[in-house]
Amino acid sequence: MANLKEIRKRIGSVKSTQKITRAMKLVAAARLRKAQQAIQELRPYAVKTYEVLSSVAARTSDDEPETLHPLLQRREEKNVMLVVVTSDRGLAGAFNSGITKATERRWRELEAAGVNVCFAVIGRKGRDYLRRRHADIRHEFTGVFENLSVERAGEIGRFIMDEYTGKKLDACYLVYNEFKSAISQDVRVESLLPIVPMETDAEDVGDFIYEPSKPELLDRLLPMYVEVEVFRGLLESVASEHGARMTAMDSATNNASDMIDRLTLQYNRARQAAITTELMEIIGGAEALKG
Amino acid sequence: MAAVLNLEVATPTGLALKTDATSVAAPSVRGEFGVLPGHLPLLAALRCGVLEYVANGKKHVAAIGPGFVEAGPDKVLLLTDMIATPEDIDLSVVKAEYTAANEALRAFGERHEGPEFAELERDKEWAEARIKAHEMASAR
Numbered sequence: 001m002a003n004l005k006e007i008r009k010r011i012g013s014v015k016s017t018q019k020i021t022r023a024m025k026l027v028a029a030a031r032l033r034k035a036q037q038a039i040q041e042l043r044p045y046a047v048k049t050y051e052v053l054s055s056v057a058a059r060t061s062d063d064e065p066e067t068l069h070p071l072l073q074r075r076e077e078k079n080v081m082l083v084v085v086t087s088d089r090g091l092a093g094a095f096n097s098g099i100t101k102a103t104e105r106r107w108r109e110l111e112a113a114g115v116n117v118c119f120a121v122i123g124r125k126g127r128d129y130l131r132r133r134h135a136d137i138r139h140e141f142t143g144v145f146e147n148l149s150v151e152r153a154g155e156i157g158r159f160i161m162d163e164y165t166g167k168k169l170d171a172c173y174l175v176y177n178e179f180k181s182a183i184s185q186d187v188r189v190e191s192l193l194p195i196v197p198m199e200t201d202a203e204d205v206g207d208f209i210y211e212p213s214k215p216e217l218l219d220r221l222l223p224m225y226v227e228v229e230v231f232r233g234l235l236e237s238v239a240s241e242h243g244a245r246m247t248a249m250d251s252a253t254n255n256a257s258d259m260i261d262r263l264t265l266q267y268n269r270a271r272q273a274a275i276t277t278e279l280m281e282i283i284g285g286a287e288a289l290k291g
Numbered sequence: 292m293a294a295v296l297n298l299e300v301a302t303p304t305g306l307a308l309k310t311d312a313t314s315v316a317a318p319s320v321r322g323e324f325g326v327l328p329g330h331l332p333l334l335a336a337l338r339c340g341v342l343e344y345v346a347n348g349k350k351h352v353a354a355i356g357p358g359f360v361e362a363g364p365d366k367v368l369l370l371t372d373m374i375a376t377p378e379d380i381d382l383s384v385v386k387a388e389y390t391a392a393n394e395a396l397r398a399f400g401e402r403h404e405g406p407e408f409a410e411l412e413r414d415k416e417w418a419e420a421r422i423k424a425h426e427m428a429s430a431r
Contacts, residue, residue, distance in 0.1 A: 040305075041303070041304045041305035042303050042304070042305075044301050044305065044306045045301040045302060045303050045305075045306075045370065048299070048301040048368060048370055049301075049359075049370055051361075051368075052334070052359055052361045052368065052370060055334075055361065056334060150303060150372075208332045208333060208334045209331055209332065209333045209334070210333075210334055210335070211319050211320070211321050211324070211333065211334070211335035211336070212320060212321060212335075212336060216336075217334060217335075217336055217359075220336055220359075221359060224359075228303070231303070
């Protein structure tokens with residue numbers, strides 16, 4: 001039987017752990033609200049950008065491959081970059097491990113197909129993981145989540161596009177958590193480059209009037225799309241992270257409650273037992289004196 | 292042919308505007324252009340300026356930042372980084388921004404290049420667009 005003092009100490013420590021997890025849950029919930037709003041506001045913009053882009057790109061398909069915009073050109077995939085988005089902090093349930101698992105799987109698949117795989121990492125957890133695995137990390141973007149902005153996403157987007165147009169890459173995928181709801185996230189591996197426009201029935205609509213010319217427009221539109229997509233990926237990830245942490249901390253808090261209940265029961269039993277033993281001893285002593 | 296245009300303005304901070312309009316005018320990089328219902332498909336790059344549209348018989352204005360516009364027979368879709376309606380615009384604040392941007396630009400002197408310069412130029416144009424939108428709204 002564990003002694004009373006020990007149990008009391010354990011109850012104390014579980015209680016203080018519970019305080020921490022509860023505080024983390026509340027913080028995550030507050031941040032989640034903000035992040036959720038940000039992603040929900042950006043989504044229509046991203047979708048519309050993609051629609052506009054697709055309707056232009058659909059009308060360029062009959063162009064010669066040489067004149068096709070570099071970001072639309074498809075090449076044989078020999079060098080592929082995975083852009084891995086994780087969080088800087090842990091304690092978020094399966095949030096980061098889901099990403100690392102998906103990354104690992106895609107990495108194996110590509111390598112088995114004879115493709116060179118390199119990485120760009122956003123977020124400390126993914127970086128640590130890939131460093132441990134001795135991956136070819138081309139670039140580490142750190143501190144992105146401390147002040148997440150369109151500009152920062154643009155920087156990342158431009159880096160990827162430079163690598164791509166410099167023919168150092170033939171394709172680029174974004175691995176991130178898509179925000180579904182506070183309690184569920186989906187790991188997505190999404191093609192970022194080359195840009196794949198949506199299938200549209202362009203024949204019905206006829207051609208556009210372009211202002212300025214079509215190539216000039218694509219020159220502006222395509223990079224913007226990549227930057228918006230990166231930004232969206234980052235916002236999705238942030239919202240997912242807070243959601244995952246909130247859920248994880250909620251169940252941690254509940255587990256702590258259960259444990260405290262169990263320990264309290266144990267403590268009371270031990271106390272009862274001690275009292276009983278003491279009583280028995282007293283009664284025994286009194287009986288002996290009576291003789 | 293449809294008699295109204297479905298006007299939508301999408302920005303990174305949400306769908307800023309969604310309304311039925313009977314005419315829309317916006318600034319493209321090649322100058323102002325107007326869209327009436329039944330317009331041919333048009334795709335244009337936008338610069339900073341003033342968006343005008345008529346909805347429910349009333350004329351509205353808003354300052355918009357650079358972006359793109361896709362117009363069709365029955366819709367106008369604007370993609371832009373920024374939008375401000377006259378109610379959002381605090382004239383004294385914007386004027387201060389405008390002066391600050393102008394001064395910073397002057398400090399650049401002859402070197403009219405680099406990302407910082409482009410950013411200042413954009414700030415200046417954005418301030419100009421908002422001042423203009425405000426004036427146009429209060430003129431009526």
